[in-house]
Amino acid sequence: MSSQAETFHQTHPLEESVVRKFLEKKLGVKPLSVTSPPEIWAAYHKIYVATFEHSGDLFLRVSKPAIPEWKTRNEVACITWARQHIPACPTPEVVAWSATTDELGYEYVLLRRMPGRDLGAIYLDLTEDDMTNVIRQVADMCIAMAKLPFDKIGGLTISDTGVIEPGPVIEETSYEMDHFQQFWKDDHPDVRFEQLQLGGPFENITAYFIARLQRDLFVLAAHKRCARLRETLDPLIRELLNSLSHTEVQKHLDSKPLVMAHQDLHLGNLLWEHHLTGVLDWEFSGITPIDQWIRRNTFQGFSQDINDRAVKWKQQLAEEIKAKAPEISDMLHMAPIKDKLLTLISLTYWIVHCTVTDTQADDRKAWLQRFTNTLADYKAIVQELK
Incomplete structure (x- = not known):
């Protein structure tokens, strides 16, 4: 990808x-x-x-x-x-x-x-106490953000006069201009770049999920390469969309506070000089439910060794947050229905995206099978909620 x-x-x-x-x-x-x-x-x-x-x-x-x-x-x-x-x-x-x-x-x-060097380059020089201090500072930062909730999901935007407020969603699964120019502009002249964006901000996570799925439906309907996939995936996405109209489903999805999250806390974005001196690269930061607050790449880097160590460091971060703010830690558990739905929405994006680009054909087959299996699990959970 x-x-x-x-x-x-x-x-x-x-x-x-x-x-x-x-x-x-x-x-x-x-x-x-x-x-x-x-x-x-x-x-x-x-x-x-x-x-x-x-x-x-x-x-x-x-x-x-x-x-x-x-x-x-x-x-x-x-x-x-x-x-x-x-x-x-x-x-x-x-x-x-x-x-x-x-x-x-x-x-x-x-x-x-800012002073300091990125931790991805110098982590081998850090002692265990040094890394513990990094984790404590990151925990303090995350806890402070969790104590300032927002009322919408999205990115932030700033006016030319400096007014900050919730804005459109900016995330790595956004369609970018080079993608539009290469795969849409000439062969699909009726499609505008703005139609491939999610927009926002959204009132809650359910509304965000609906926007994600509706965009996949739009791409399926609009792009020539999606003609065969459309027959299989379109009805499944519509079935998924329909499930989001149920009150009990919405209640489980929208129960968490909305908070600011950096969303890219890998070691290359953290600077160190005897303590944490800088947090960089905020371009994909935004407002998210607190149970989606700390992403999988937290403390990871550009080597398998770092990523192996990151598993322990993330666990230490969770323990530090629990010790310092148990009321926040209690909100981090993700309901199974949301976990399944996040998987389904990620799969639909990548299946459709890679169909448009005509890449990763073998992976697409595996993803589609995984989507079908996960959808069955999701539907069973929905049935229990009803």
Whole structure:
């Protein structure tokens, strides 16, 4: 399930001289140097590091044109909200940003560089006590977020005057502009990019699930490559949608508080210098039910060794949250019906998405069989609730 987003950091969207002139005009100060170190990268950004004589380094995150405007607004809004409300979370300062391409030809976020090195690069140098301290700080951060509930599900958005409020859903299962241009624009000219987005914010998780399934139905109906799949999957998705109208189902799905979550707390997004000094990459952060709050990739990295250790570290995180805030820990259990539904919705997305791209044919067969089996389990749970 790879994406062209992985290669954007390897491109050269802007010459360093262009970045230098832009920063001088924007800040009124000439940078001493502008570089793009290959070891500093992000999947959806090209990173330029600018050094200044007296004011420290700045990171210019030039955005891949993946989800125009909304992804940048979400990132800036989430960083700004965390800085305003979560003192336990060391978050970079936003110096300037733009959700348009008017200034640079790309959307961008200009951040003040934070101290420390990413834990994914230095975790072998940390002692067990060091990692325990990281886990404690992450627990404090998550607990603080859990104590500030929202009334809608989605991302955040920020106005040009700085007003922050719930906004459209921005997530890694969003359809991106390069996907639209490659698989839709020429052969399906009646389909607009906006029709492939979820929108939002949503009143509750049931409404979000419905939007996810309705988008899959739209893609099934609209894309030529989905013609054969449509006969099999369309009625199953409609059956799933119908189940979401039942009051008892909604009650079990919508019972959890809605809280802000970073949603990408792998070691590469955590900075360390004798303590946790930075939490980076807020582009896919947003408001989610608390039982979906800590994602599977928490504390993972780019090696199997890190991922093996992450299992223990996540368990320590759960224990730390339980010790510090048992009332929050009690809310983290996910009802079986929601667990099954999340699996089904993930499967429908990937089956449909990879049908459009004509990739992973063998996997699609396995996913479809898994979908059928999981749907049977889900229907049994629904029947019990009725």
